[in-house]
Amino acid sequence: MDVSDLLSRAAHVTAALAVVLLLARVGRSAASRLRQPEVVGEVTVGLLVGPAVLALSDRALFDALLPAAVLDALTFVGQTGLVLYLVGLAHKLRPGPGGPPRQALSALVAGAFLVPLTTGLLLVGLIALTDDAAARGEVPLPAFCLMVAVTMSITAVPVLSRILGDRGLSESAEGRLALASAIVMDGLGWIILTLAVGLGADDLSGLWEPAVALLAGGGCALLLRLALRTGPARRLCRRLPRTTAALLGGAALGTALLTEHLGMTAIVGAALVGLAIPGEDPAVPAEDPAVPDAGPAPWTEPVAAVSHTGRMLTPVFFVVTGVTVLIDAFSAASWTLITGTLVLGCAGKLLGGYAGARLAGTRPGPARRIGVLMNTRGLTELIVIEAGHRAGILPAPMVLALVVMALATTAMTGPLLGLVDRAERRGSVPARSELPRSVATEGSTR
Secondary structure: OOOHHHHHHHHHHHHHHHHHHHHHHHHHHHHHHHHHHHHHHHHHHHHHHHHHHHHOOHHHHHHHHHOOHHHHHHHHHHHHHHHHHHHHHHHHHOOOOOOHHHHHHHHHHHHHHHHHHHHHHHHHHHHHHHOOHHHHHHOOHHHHHHHHHHHOOOOOOOHHHHHHHHHHOOOOHHHHHHHHHHHHHHHHHHHHHEEEHOOOOOOHHHHHHHHHHHHHHHHHHHHHHHHHHHHHHHHHHHHHHHHHHHHHHHHHHHHHHHHHOOOOOOHHHHHOOOOOOOOOOOOOOOEOOOOOOOOOOOOHHHHHHHHHHHHHHHHHHHHHHHHHHHHHHHHEEEEHHHHHHHHHHHHHHHHHHHHHHOOOOOOHHHHHHHHHHHHHOOHHHHHHHHHHHHOOOOOEEEEEEEHHHHHHHHHOOHHHHHHHHHHHHOOOOOOOOOOOOHHHHHOOOO
């Protein structure tokens, strides 16, 4: 390839990126006007732009607008954004101090996680009953069952946090209980996801590759954690947070590429790095100017910078998914599959979250609100779906059904919360303060 061709391709990729980011902004603006989480508009526009362009033109024009070389470059950019964003997401998957009582947390996790896992198995049964070979694929049944089950059990921590903040529920007892439970459930979900990817091998001997990849990724993450806890690393973090962010991003990309090269999805490698980055350690003494290494390092700022950079690039991932996966899925996915996935997805989280909250001793009113909050999937769900697709476990029709479910359940969170609030104001539902005494009392002391 000569210099002119290289410059032409670079200009084409840059123009495509500009268009994608502009469309993402339009989607976010439209979602805000409709009082929906911005991610709903961003994802919807990104996923549909490719199929819409193809539907309004012919294949030759579509290929001219987005040739294979440009699509490959966009795929790399989208995957890079996903990896960087996941560093921040995984770093948050740890219940912090001041959380709800452990007994209430365990009860809600039991309901809001185990019930959706069961509905995932019911969805697999529906696919078998309807003999939907396009949705089933050809992977081993245990891997398919686990992957479908975990996609039904995810609650998106970032979107949930935003919804709680917008509605003034961040400091409420049910808000803190819902958020802490979502963090625990997503952590459990990543464990099951890793197991499903490992079981996706054609035979037991094939499990060695993902096992080696997981060990290698875990080893890199452990070395990173040990390095970040040293004095020089803490000083670098305090004095040069942007440089620290660049190094963390490089470590995440390197670990992700290594795990993918060894047979495990790159997303798992990125999550391992995010989990390895230390939080603020209260055991470290307060910062003292006379002691250069004293005080916990403010890792939150560099991690947030890495995650923000990735978040800016995730719209590219949606567009690539729409072009490479959903174009063919629209003709292959049945309405029975899409409807069944949506109904079971809602039932698992709404009923499971409500049952878990009631098991924790929560009154019916707040328990309904918690069930609605648990039904928020958002971007986290799409990341899990992407991991399942890249691992060859989720076929395109299954991806489409799960994406529809993720967007619909996230979009309905706000309206359902509005219904619960209006019911409370009419006095037909117990007041928000009627939580279990242990939760309400514990929350009022903070």
